[in-house]
Amino acid sequence: QVQLVQSGAEVKKPGASVKVSCKASGYTFTNYYMHWVRQAPGQGLEWMGLINPSYGSTNYAQKFLGRVTMTWDTSTSTLYMELSSLRSEDTAVFYCARAPSSTSPMDVWGQGTTVTVSS
Amino acid sequence: DIQMTQSPSSLSASVGDRVTITCRASQSISNYLNWYQQKPGKAPKLLIFAASSLQSGVPSRFSGSGSGTDFTLTISSLQPEDFASYHCQQSYSTTWTFGQGTKVEIK
Numbered sequence: 001q002v003q004l005v006q007s008g009a010e011v012k013k014p015g016a017s018v019k020v021s022c023k024a025s026g027y028t029f030t031n032y033y034m035h036w037v038r039q040a041p042g043q044g045l046e047w048m049g050l051i052n053p054s055y056g057s058t059n060y061a062q063k064f065l066g067r068v069t070m071t072w073d074t075s076t077s078t079l080y081m082e083l084s085s086l087r088s089e090d091t092a093v094f095y096c097a098r099a100p101s102s103t104s105p106m107d108v109w110g111q112g113t114t115v116t117v118s119s
Numbered sequence: 120d121i122q123m124t125q126s127p128s129s130l131s132a133s134v135g136d137r138v139t140i141t142c143r144a145s146q147s148i149s150n151y152l153n154w155y156q157q158k159p160g161k162a163p164k165l166l167i168f169a170a171s172s173l174q175s176g177v178p179s180r181f182s183g184s185g186s187g188t189d190f191t192l193t194i195s196s197l198q199p200e201d202f203a204s205y206h207c208q209q210s211y212s213t214t215w216t217f218g219q220g221t222k223v224e225i226k
Binding site: 035037044045046047050059061062095097099102103104105106107109110111112 | 211
């Protein structure tokens with residue numbers, strides 16, 4: 001069945017970087033966009049950006065420009081989201097979610113990865 | 120960026136109640152509006168796409184309406200499993216945005 005399995009929880013110090021992975025299975029990896037969404041504790045969902053593994057194109061939310069990098073590895077059907085210069089406000093659950101096109105909804109989500117930023 | 124404003128931010132309702140949540144966009148987004156349900160500790164789940172299309176497997180008590188800037192999610196008869204948070208999200212622009220969410224609690 002279609003699945004997105006994310007990497008495990010991370011604890012990072014302020015100023016560090018974190019790289020979260022999202023392994024896709026059960027569908028043709030390059031046929032779908034992948035979005036990344038952040039949710040701080042007790043808060044709503046925040047769209048971070050998307051990547052199109054077929055063309056290698058990315059589109060990031062203004063808020064994260066310069067700090068986020070989304071990449072992929074076709075050989076392992078795995079996508080990555082790296083966030084740098086971490087601060088305590090980045091403590092959140094990060095989700096990957098696929099979408100069939102740039103305007104289609106996110107129909108399958110990963111289970112989420114908790115990133116805690118603390119000194 | 121297109122701003123999405125949901126209301127209310129929370130509500131209390133009883134099983135069997137009709138519940139309505141609204142979402143307003145800061146500019147016209149045609150029908151590029153999606154609704155997600157999220158239970159505590161879980162990933163969001165797609166309920167409604169393109170403003171009014173029901174995702175496969177979602178109960179028919181959920182419905183969506185609207186176009187342009189004003190949208191509504193309606194639960195016709197609230198069930199125990201519907202107590203959750205609901206999020207609207209626009210996919211009209213190249214950068215997507217979510218509403219702040221609505222928490223539906225048991226009265």
